[in-house]
Amino acid sequence: MAVITSATLLSLRTALSKAFQDSLAATPTEWQKIASLVTSTNASNTYGWLGDFPDVREWIGERQLKDMKSQAYVVFNKLFEATVGVPRTDVEDDNIGTYKLLASAQGQSAKRYPDKLVFNALKAGGSTACYDTQNFFDTDHPRYANVDGTGTATVVSNVTAGSGDSWYLLDTSRVLKPIIFQERLKPELQALMDINDEKVFMSDLYRFGIRARGAAGYGFWQMAHKSNAALDGASFAEARVSMEMMRADGGILMGITPTMLVVPPTLRSAAEELIEADKKANGASNTNYKAVELLVTPWVAD
Numbered sequence: 001m002a003v004i005t006s007a008t009l010l011s012l013r014t015a016l017s018k019a020f021q022d023s024l025a026a027t028p029t030e031w032q033k034i035a036s037l038v039t040s041t042n043a044s045n046t047y048g049w050l051g052d053f054p055d056v057r058e059w060i061g062e063r064q065l066k067d068m069k070s071q072a073y074v075v076f077n078k079l080f081e082a083t084v085g086v087p088r089t090d091v092e093d094d095n096i097g098t099y100k101l102l103a104s105a106q107g108q109s110a111k112r113y114p115d116k117l118v119f120n121a122l123k124a125g126g127s128t129a130c131y132d133t134q135n136f137f138d139t140d141h142p143r144y145a146n147v148d149g150t151g152t153a154t155v156v157s158n159v160t161a162g163s164g165d166s167w168y169l170l171d172t173s174r175v176l177k178p179i180i181f182q183e184r185l186k187p188e189l190q191a192l193m194d195i196n197d198e199k200v201f202m203s204d205l206y207r208f209g210i211r212a213r214g215a216a217g218y219g220f221w222q223m224a225h226k227s228n229a230a231l232d233g234a235s236f237a238e239a240r241v242s243m244e245m246m247r248a249d250g251g252i253l254m255g256i257t258p259t260m261l262v263v264p265p266t267l268r269s270a271a272e273e274l275i276e277a278d279k280k281a282n283g284a285s286n287t288n289y290k291a292v293e294l295l296v297t298p299w300v301a302d
Contacts, residue, residue, distance in 0.1 A: 037181050040213075117216040
């Protein structure tokens with residue numbers, strides 16, 4: 001049985017921290033493929049410029065100033081945690097190998113929590129508002145007759161109806177991707193391992209856990225299309241053309257080019273046949289071969 005001293009607890013805390021940091025550094029993530037990182041320094045970030053970002057035009061006469069719309073799309077940071085209790089008896093018995101594994105698992109979880117936020121935001125886009133106050137995926141986004149956002153509004157859809165599992169076509173080629181990952185504080189490991197801690201006295205328990213702050217939000221809805229139609233050449237072409245022909249206020253083409261197809265595991269086979277097979281089943285050339293990058297993730301499963 002080990003004698004617990006301040007040095008013992010410091011050594012344990014150091015070992016747990018190293019296991020956490022090593023796992024954090026080694027764990028791959030996928031959120032960066034569809035989301036842009038925005039660093040936050042406050043409780044929330046306001047993205048009022050999303051609805052009125054000026055396009056480049058030929059300079060004739062004086063500059064035409066555009067006032068940023070006060071739509072005040074706000075993304076509030078949330079607080080995240082994951083905590084583990086370490087019985088004092090395990091420290092006494094030098095049984096800490098399990099807790100190193102748990103610290104490693106927490107490192108993986110901490111690194112991947114933005115994946116969960118970002119892909120859940122994509123999945124929830126049909127019921128969550130974006131900058132124009134409509135749901136991110138909706139059938140009636142407003143588009144105004146004039147470049148300055150005035151005039152008669154017509155409605156624009158970035159949704160294809162159907163009864164199948166949801167799949168998503170995205171333009172991820174631009175600096176601002178369809179989803180925003182807003183990072184307030186990176187994940188950190190905190191440990192309470194004081195010999196004189198009240199929790200240790202009352203419950204015979206040391207504690208360590210993760211703390212992080214952040215959130216996911218939406219960029220331009222025009223850069224994303226959700227479909228519940230069967231995933232085949234016809235439905236893919238429909239969604240692709242719809243995005244490529246997308247126009248901003250004033251009828252100006254936005255130049256959107258879909259670059260990524262995101263599907264749940266249930267659509268893996270159909271997506272691979274559509275995008276990654278160079279030949280169709282009948283031997284004809286597949287004109288959609290490598291048309292976009294394919295990303296399969298369980299986070300978007302219905």
